[in-house]
Amino acid sequence: xxxxxxxxxxxxxxxxxxxxxxxxxxxxxxxxxxxxxxxxxxxxxxxxxxxxxxxxxxxxxxxxxxxxxxxxxxxxxx
Numbered sequence: 001x002x003x004x005x006x007x008x009x010x011x012x013x014x015x016x017x018x019x020x021x022x023x024x025x026x027x028x029x030x031x032x033x034x035x036x037x038x039x040x041x042x043x044x045x046x047x048x049x050x051x052x053x054x055x056x057x058x059x060x061x062x063x064x065x066x067x068x069x070x071x072x073x074x075x076x077x078x
Contacts, residue, residue, distance in 0.1 A: 023039075
């Protein structure tokens with residue numbers, strides 16, 4: 001692959017992000033796709049945004065305050 005040039009938007013590698021590693025993607029203008037030098041992931045912008053929505057869904061309740069009763073009720077439902 002040719003020498004990477006940073007893309008117009010600074011995306012993070014989705015595969016590395018799932019492993020809690022914050023690594024920038026590089027943009028290959030010839031193939032018009034992004035790639036990661038660390039894990040060899042390749043994909044276009046729509047794939048990146050798809051992975052980002054999955055990543056964000058893991059943390060959708062991060063700012064919600066849970067009471068003990070709510071946690072116990074949720075455990076009983078499962």
